[in-house]
Amino acid sequence: MAPIISIKGLQKTYDDGFTALHGVDLDIEEGEILALLGPNGAGKTTLISAVCGLVTPTGGTVTVGGHDIATSFRAAREMIGLVPQEVAIEPFEKVLNTVRFSRGLFGKKKDEAHLEKVLKSLSLWDKKDNRNTELSGGMKRRVLIAKALSHEPHVLFLDEPTAGVDVNLRKDMWALVRELRAQGVTIILTTHYIEEAEEMADRIGVIDKGRLLLVEEKDKLMKSLGRKELVLELAEAPDALPESLKGYDLELEGDRLTYTFDTTAGSTGVTRLMADLANAGLKFTDLSTRQSSLEDVFLSLVEENQDQKEAAQ
Ligand SMILES: Nc1ncnc2c1ncn2[C@@H]1O[C@H](COP(=O)(O)OP(=O)(O)OP(=O)(O)O)[C@@H](O)[C@H]1O
Ligand SMILES: [Mg+2]
Structure with missing residues (x-):
């Protein structure tokens, strides 16, 4: 089967001349959960933003469901739900309206039952008439997830979905992610919690300094560990x-x-x-x-990458 997302030679040099992605190649299979691990500044958010059209690549190609993001952006973007790392929601809007509006943005027909299902699955239904400012930090993050799911995406990007979310809710979120996968949604998540990658992912990618250092089946990785x-x-x-x-x-x-x-x-x-x-x-x-552990592999890969960089300089 053709991969649902195909990234080839993706490069991003920002306007200030900083190169955050140095030619990343990555195929993502339909229905898998891929966890991207990497230290601060590795390029995880840049990678996700490029696929979602928030950042314009300076090289390479990306297709989503066969649609090239450069030439068929709308068709590609429609397939994607994005939960950004930064909480950015209209502060004075009510929760249900926020999610309803997001669905509308994608030109999807009204479906209140779907919105109710999404809000309930995120334990937000009892807050549906509250304004976003009236929510806790973890709840706001869950509103972002509800927004991303509002238009029934095929692929869901979660950029550090559980940062600042308490242990119980984190477990709920994992359950939700698994349920989405069971429904056929492909999930790409970034995380700083290695045990989260261990718990959730089918495959694990390690990225550092704009380079993908490893992509491997989790089971294989754990066995080699x-x-x-x-x-x-x-x-x-x-x-x-x-x-x-x-x-x-x-x-x-x-x-x-x-x-x-x-x-x-x-x-x-x-x-x-x-x-x-x-x-x-x-x-x-x-x-x-x-x-x-996975943590050892992760740390040694990143250290090796550091050493190679220094040796090259
Ligand atoms: N708009 C921008 N202009 C210039 N440099 C940028 C811009 N956005 C990001 N960068 C740089 O690109 C690099 C990668 O940033 P990115 O946000 O992708 O990292 P990340 O892996 O998501 O890190 P974190 O784990 O901290 O979220 C960093 O060095 C960052 O400073
Ligand atoms: Mg980031």
Whole structure:
């Protein structure tokens, strides 16, 4: 199946000469949830804004549902719902009117039942007659989501949807996103919460300094992360690693010995290592294990990117 969104060589240099996107290639499949991770200033919002037509690309092409955003903007934009990072809603308008107006902007025919369903699914129905200024921050963010869903989009962009949203509501929002996906909506979200990407996404993309560093199925990524570290605090720091332990993936730093092993392998080698440690006369006073995580991958990718940049300069 053709991807619902196809981004090729997308480049954005802002008017001040700053290049926020350096030729990004990304295909998004219909019905998937893609999480974009990246530090502040990585280019996530720029990428989303370019696809949604809020920022004009300086290079590359984007199609949404086969419509080129440069030549068939209206048709492309109609397929998209956007929840922007910044809360921007008409302060004195009432909630229901705000959402109704958004639907109207897309030329969709009136459908009060749809608006009611959307507001209810976001726990906003009891606030429908309140003005937006009368809402809490988290509620305002949910109004943005209601607006984005008002015209029944095929693709939903969520730019940090859960920033400033409390834990319970965050869970509700995840449930809502899953429900939308079940209805066939494709979802692209950015987040700074790695556990949110872990929880929600089918695929994870990591972006830094305007470059997409990785796009991978989450399950595959998590499997490749199936490495664990066993850290042993030794009673005494040995001068060197005994010859009998050379076959293990071990790192010795002072009195700390770290063994890295694969949790998905049939045998972890821990039992054998313990026996060999005892035979070598090494005693330990404490031990702990640590699972590598998406956060480690994310941080090491971003660090590597930093190092490469510095080396190139
Ligand atoms: N209008 C603009 N003019 C010049 N530079 C801009 C403009 N908008 C964004 N930038 C720059 O582009 C880079 C990417 O910004 P962007 O907002 O896309 O980052 P982000 O990944 O969304 O970050 P965050 O996680 O903080 O939201 C930043 O260095 C930013 O300063
Ligand atoms: Mg942003």
